[in-house]
Amino acid sequence: MKRSTLFPYLIWMVLFIVVPMFLVLYYAFTVPTESGATWSLENFARFFEPIYLKVLWRSLRLALFSTVICLIIGYPAAMVMAGNAFERKSVVLLLFVVPMWMNFLLRTYAWLTILERNGVINVLLANLNLPSLNILYTEGAVVLGMVYNFLPFMVLPIYSVLSKIDRGVVEAAGDLGANSLQVFAKVIFPLSLPGVVSGVTMVFMPALTTFVISRLLGGGQFTLIGNLIEQQFLVVGDWGFGSSISVVMIVLILLSMAIMSFFEGEEKDVALW
Amino acid sequence: MVRFLKRSYIYLVFAFLYMPIAVLMVYSFNDSRSRGMWGGFTLRWYVELFQDRTIMSSLYSTLFIGVTSAVIATIIGTLAAIGIHNSRGIQKKLIMNVTYLPVLNPEIVTAISLMILFVFTKVRLGYLTLLLSHITFNIPYVILSVLPKLRQLNKHLYEAALDLGCTPAGALWKVIIPEIMPGIITGLLLAFTLSIDDFVISFFTTGSGVSTLSITIYSMARRGINPKINALSTIMFTFVLLLLIIVNIRQAREQRKGRNGKNGQKRQMDALRTGFGGV
Numbered sequence: 343m344k345r346s347t348l349f350p351y352l353i354w355m356v357l358f359i360v361v362p363m364f365l366v367l368y369y370a371f372t373v374p375t376e377s378g379a380t381w382s383l384e385n386f387a388r389f390f391e392p393i394y395l396k397v398l399w400r401s402l403r404l405a406l407f408s409t410v411i412c413l414i415i416g417y418p419a420a421m422v423m424a425g426n427a428f429e430r431k432s433v434v435l436l437l438f439v440v441p442m443w444m445n446f447l448l449r450t451y452a453w454l455t456i457l458e459r460n461g462v463i464n465v466l467l468a469n470l471n472l473p474s475l476n477i478l479y480t481e482g483a484v485v486l487g488m489v490y491n492f493l494p495f496m497v498l499p500i501y502s503v504l505s506k507i508d509r510g511v512v513e514a515a516g517d518l519g520a521n522s523l524q525v526f527a528k529v530i531f532p533l534s535l536p537g538v539v540s541g542v543t544m545v546f547m548p549a550l551t552t553f554v555i556s557r558l559l560g561g562g563q564f565t566l567i568g569n570l571i572e573q574q575f576l577v578v579g580d581w582g583f584g585s586s587i588s589v590v591m592i593v594l595i596l597l598s599m600a601i602m603s604f605f606e607g608e609e610k611d612v613a614l615w
Numbered sequence: 616m617v618r619f620l621k622r623s624y625i626y627l628v629f630a631f632l633y634m635p636i637a638v639l640m641v642y643s644f645n646d647s648r649s650r651g652m653w654g655g656f657t658l659r660w661y662v663e664l665f666q667d668r669t670i671m672s673s674l675y676s677t678l679f680i681g682v683t684s685a686v687i688a689t690i691i692g693t694l695a696a697i698g699i700h701n702s703r704g705i706q707k708k709l710i711m712n713v714t715y716l717p718v719l720n721p722e723i724v725t726a727i728s729l730m731i732l733f734v735f736t737k738v739r740l741g742y743l744t745l746l747l748s749h750i751t752f753n754i755p756y757v758i759l760s761v762l763p764k765l766r767q768l769n770k771h772l773y774e775a776a777l778d779l780g781c782t783p784a785g786a787l788w789k790v791i792i793p794e795i796m797p798g799i800i801t802g803l804l805l806a807f808t809l810s811i812d813d814f815v816i817s818f819f820t821t822g823s824g825v826s827t828l829s830i831t832i833y834s835m836a837r838r839g840i841n842p843k844i845n846a847l848s849t850i851m852f853t854f855v856l857l858l859l860i861i862v863n864i865r866q867a868r869e870q871r872k873g874r875n876g877k878n879g880q881k882r883q884m885d886a887l888r889t890g891f892g893g894v
Contacts, residue, residue, distance in 0.1 A: 346698070347694040347695070347697045347698040347787075348694070348695055348697075348698025348699065348702065348710075349698075350691050350694060350695070351691050351692070351694065351695030351698065351754065351758075352695075352710075354691060354750075354751070354754065355710070355713055355714070358729065358732070358747065358748075358750075358751040359713055359714075359716055359717060359751065360713060361732060362728035362729055362731060362732040363716070363728055365728065365731045365732055365735060366724070366727065366728045366731060369731065415628065418624060419624065419625060419628050422621040422622075422624060422625050423625065425621070427618050427621040427622050427625070428622070428625075434625065436859070436863070437629060438628075438629075438632070440855070440856065440859060441632045441633060441636060443808075443852075443855040443859070444636060444848070444851065444852055444855065445811075445812055445828070445829060445832065445848075445851060446812060446814060446829075447814055447829050447832045447833055447836065448639070448832060448844070448847075448848045448851070449635065449636070450836075451639075451832065451836045451844060451848075452635030452636060452638060452639045452848070453635055454836065454839070454840055455635070455638055455639060455642060455840060455845075456634075456635060456638055458840065462638055490631070490632075490635070493628075493632070547721060548721070548722075550721075551721035551722070551723050551724075553723065553815075554814065554815070554833065557837065558833075558836055558837065568721075568723055571723055571724075571727060572723070575727050575730065575819065576819075581731065584727060585727070585731070588723070588724045588727055588728070591720075591721055591723075591724055592720060592724060595719055595720060595721065599719060
């Protein structure tokens with residue numbers, strides 16, 4: 343078969359993937375001078391200023407927190423869905439995916455209505471004569487938004503690995519005298535690790551780089567890495583610093599991909615999930 | 616008992632997933648601006664929604680860019696997948712790794728890299744840059760949907776077509792393309808969904824005056840709650856739900872017609888994948 347069909351894409355790829363990446367690298371590793379630009383690591387050094395370290399720390403903390411919550415809620419959910427508690431598994435799975443079809447911004451916006459000072463939760467509390475809660479525009483609201491938006495990223499990879507586990511292996515463990523806790527700890531969980539790793543990465547990375555959730559539910563007072571990049575490009579206009587943060591992000595991604603492929607081994611097709 | 620607990624747990628998770636959407640839908644009929652109060656049933660927000668010029672024009676842009684970028688990305692991506700399938704060694708590995716970049720990179724990184732490119736080359740930010748960006752982030756998904764179908768393809772089919780007197784282009788068009796059609800359709804739908812749902816990349820690569828639905832929602836939501844957005848959400852969610860029900864009924868019918876069940880199941884997984892891509 344012909345390979346010439348590749349050419350339109352090759353041109354596109356170079357123009358819109360490779361060249362932009364090099365431009366990001368260029369801006370990250372240079373600083374503007376009167377006569378053009380000069381190579382420098384200054385942009386990366388700025389990252390270690392206390393305010394930015396604080397942003398990095400907050401992003402990592404919130405992302406990690408939401409990932410753990412997603413895992414705690416998501417793993418049992420995936421297990422139940424992969425098991426035989428429901429007759430029509432595909433319908434349950436579909437119901438799980440349907441909310442994902444809603445626009446991501448609308449899903450985040452929906453929480454405004456619920457968490458607001460005069461929102462659903464506080465009206466309910468007032469009716470019960472309880473003091474009102476200030477949830478919106480707190481770190482808790484940001485974490486809630488992340489968990490809500492990214493939970494399916496955790497459940498689906500784990501579900502897909504769990505449902506492929508050979509029933510025979512589980513039964514064999516039981517026959518050989520393991521109780522259900524041991525079966526889980528020594529057979530099911532280790533076998534589901536690739537799904538867990540893939541789920542953790544798929545929740546952690548978007549949670550780390552989001553700027554929408556923190557802006558809408560955090561009210562702009564919780565700057566995360568994503569917000570920092572956005573500000574550098576759209577408000578401050580400091581492309582060098584913005585690019586250097588992006589480069590750090592790319593490196594982080596590549597590292598986590600390396601860790602993931604270490605766990606996943608051969609199965610390349612699963613990567614899309 | 617255990618089964619009951621298991622089921623309840625899933626229902627609880629579903630409640631968490633659906634509650635915000637349900638609240639939005641209920642409040643879209645609420646005749647009162649303040650949230651907690653129920654001021655009676657109204658369709659006022661729906662009327663205002665359709666009279667809102669900004670929302671309507673961004674809806675048009677979203678659909679236009681969604682369709683155009685999906686079609687162009689599908690054409691380039693399908694041809695690319697055929698080319699990739701037939702290349703070997705280092706070349707193939709290199710192309711695949713670069714293709715994975717936009718999929719793996721955080722959206723914001725892809726977004727700013729494209730923005731730098733457009734500003735650097737002095738292309739005016741607007742419709743054109745938006746379209747180019749959407750095609751760019753859609754192509755990898757088309758390639759990744761078409762490649763598995765090519766792997767399943769019997770490679771002697773193409774040779775047979777040539778032996779029987781087909782030109783290479785003719786064989787491609789008459790033999791290969793029809794065989795990999797399910798993958799192409801999945802890719803097209805995936806690309807369309809991704810394009811419609813995209814916010815981050817559009818936000819950075821659009822110029823003044825051109826706005827997609829996501830961008831409009833963001834700028835409205837930033838200013839607080841707006842009942843028109845609730846009405847919009849209700850319409851969009853109902854639309855998606857109807858679409859899913861239709862697709863499911865069609866699948867169920869096809870399965871009943873006696874086509875082999877495995878194929879149906881496979882397609883259902885494809886549909887899920889498409890839905891999941893909608894994130």
